[in-house]
Every structure is written in C-alpha cells, then in structure tokens.
Amino acid sequence: MLCLSACLGCAAVQPVARPVAPPPILPAIRGSYYTVQPGETLWRIARDFGVDVHALARANRLPNPTQVKVGQQLFIPTPAVSSHRFLWPARGQTSRSVRTATSGLDIQAPEGSFVRAARAGRVALAARNLQGLGPTVILDHGDGYVSVYAGLDQLLVSPGVRVEQGNPVGRLGGSPLYFEIRYQTRLSDPLRLLP
Secondary structure (H helix, E strand, C coil): CHHHHHHHHHCCCCCCCCCCCCCCCCCCCCEEEEECCCCCCHHHHHHHHCCCHHHHHHHCCCCCCCCCCCCCEEEEECCCCCCCCCCCCCCCEEEECCCCCCCCEEEECCCCCEEECCCCEEEEEEEEEECCCEEEEEEECCCCEEEEEECEEEECCCCCCEECCCCEEEEECCCCEEEEEEECCEEECHHHHCC
C-alpha cells in the first residue's frame, strides 16, 4: 500500500501552461464629460455635440436613453474628425457678419447650443468681455491659423487648455455666434475653409 501511494504521488499531473491569446487592444475613445442641465434630453445633447444619439447612449451604457437626469455626468465621445481642415463650430442660419468689412460669419444657432472647436488647438484667449465682441474664445491651431468664437453666453475653456476638433469651447445665449478664421493675423474667408 505504501508503495502504491508513493507511486501515485510521483505520478501527480503537473498543470501545463497553455498559450493564451492576449486580450484585444481596444482603441482609446476620445471625448469629454458633460453634466446634464435642466430641460435637456439625450437627443438634444447629442445634437449639440454633433454625435449620434445611439453612440452617446452606448458610450454611457444607458439602458433607457429617454431617461437622463439633471446633474448626471455623461461621457461625450469626440465626433470623427472630418477630412476637412475646419469644421463648422455651430449649426444654424449663416450670414456675413456686419462686424467686419470682408470676412467673418454670424451663425444664428438655437439658444443653449454648444460652440465646438473648428479645429484642434490651444486656447490663446478666453475673455468674458472682449471689447466689441463680448465673451470670446480664440484658439491657436499652431500653424499660423487662429479661430475666433465671439458672442458666447458661457465660456467652457480656460487659457492654455488644449482642445480637440469638435470639443465644446462655449455655449450660446440669444445672440448669434461671430466666427472668424485668421492666418498670420489676416482675416481668411471661413466659407473657403469649411466643408
């Protein structure tokens, strides 16, 4: 009996390490966080940020996308970058601005709409009352181009902060957004640079 148990002890099966496939590498999703405000719906938030409402619901694992709560934090995935150099900062009726003689646009978007960075860059200025323009954000895109977003109701960025294309930089009140693009300090026609 002793011999049998000794033999069985020697014959114990050692676990064999088997190669395991590494977990898939998922692409990092860029975006920002936003706090739901009174009266907002997921659809409106998705529209204001320029993202698909279903993608927004999936990114936040919302079982019922019709029920968002005031104060709830939502992850807003950054919209896919366009092949165009600049994107429209807001959606609305567009007209040539009377503020400048040659270039610049007034964009009349619904009150409360987000104003998005037309292109990635660093916030060069975020001022509550820039003379003649009111609350204004200026982004330096690092290649000689700057974009100006004026007539804002709320500033959502601070000087020195880096923003990605499509990230919110401000919010509109009742006034139209004044938008301009400059290259080497000279005004450029935004309509030639926007999709």
